[in-house]
Amino acid sequence: MQLYKCIIIEDEPLAMERTKGYVEKVPFLQLDQTFEDALAGLSYLQTHTVDILFLDINMDELSGIELLESTAISSQVIITTAYQQYALKGFELNVTDYLLKPFTFQRFLQAVNKAQENLANRTPKTAIEFIFVKTENRLEKILVGNILYIEGMRDYRRIHCVDKKIMTLQNFGELEQMLPAHLIARVHKSYMIAIAKIDTIERGRILIADQRIPISATYKEAFLARIKG
Numbered sequence: 001m002q003l004y005k006c007i008i009i010e011d012e013p014l015a016m017e018r019t020k021g022y023v024e025k026v027p028f029l030q031l032d033q034t035f036e037d038a039l040a041g042l043s044y045l046q047t048h049t050v051d052i053l054f055l056d057i058n059m060d061e062l063s064g065i066e067l068l069e070s071t072a073i074s075s076q077v078i079i080t081t082a083y084q085q086y087a088l089k090g091f092e093l094n095v096t097d098y099l100l101k102p103f104t105f106q107r108f109l110q111a112v113n114k115a116q117e118n119l120a121n122r123t124p125k126t127a128i129e130f131i132f133v134k135t136e137n138r139l140e141k142i143l144v145g146n147i148l149y150i151e152g153m154r155d156y157r158r159i160h161c162v163d164k165k166i167m168t169l170q171n172f173g174e175l176e177q178m179l180p181a182h183l184i185a186r187v188h189k190s191y192m193i194a195i196a197k198i199d200t201i202e203r204g205r206i207l208i209a210d211q212r213i214p215i216s217a218t219y220k221e222a223f224l225a226r227i228k229g
Helices: 013-025 038-045 064-070 084-092 105-121 172-178 217-228
Strands: 004-009 029-035 052-055 076-081 097-100 130-135 138-143 147-153 156-161 165-168 184-188 191-194 200-202 205-208 211-214
Touching (some): 004 013, 004 105, 013 105, 038 052, 038 064, 052 064, 064 084, 064 172, 076 105, 084 097, 097 105, 130 165, 130 172, 138 156, 147 172, 147 211, 172 184, 172 191, 184 211, 191 205, 191 211
Parallel strands (some): 004 052, 052 076, 076 097
Antiparallel strands (some): 130 138, 156 165, 184 191, 200 205, 205 211
């Protein structure tokens, strides 16, 4: 039987125990870790592969929505929350399912089965050669191998390629979910870079195509571990 690794990020003790109990009832789920705050969970996700993430929304310091918007989450994400008003935003961020507390085991199992099906049928990101991004009133094709870096500009992201520049309203979280993590890395709240296009790294800055890109403390450890590995 294929086992799927999962973690729970939840700051309500009773809700945490309920979700843990449900996970333990499902034979193909393996609970790796639980976290009471999103920052600790985010740190874990940056260095570990997780198949399914059970994520609360309303948490201190960093909300579940902010976590999804701020970093690459390749896991199947199942939102667990008491707040229905975030459902649309959750699905805009491509979550697998949205569970309203208190949810039944039957409803939980429905969400987990959907995640299992997605995991079984997904195309490995390592095989992705191109993506389509929303720009103005069209979808534009971008070859992954042509990306130099992606720059945050207020509400927009500018994708710098070897042959063109594209502006999109898609956020970093959405772009990271689309792009292969071994090729494209987040290095700053305002930058993602193509690892193969790096010319030099010096004094906390990356040089790509004559552009100096800062590495922030939030992403430095995971980024350096990735390129050294």
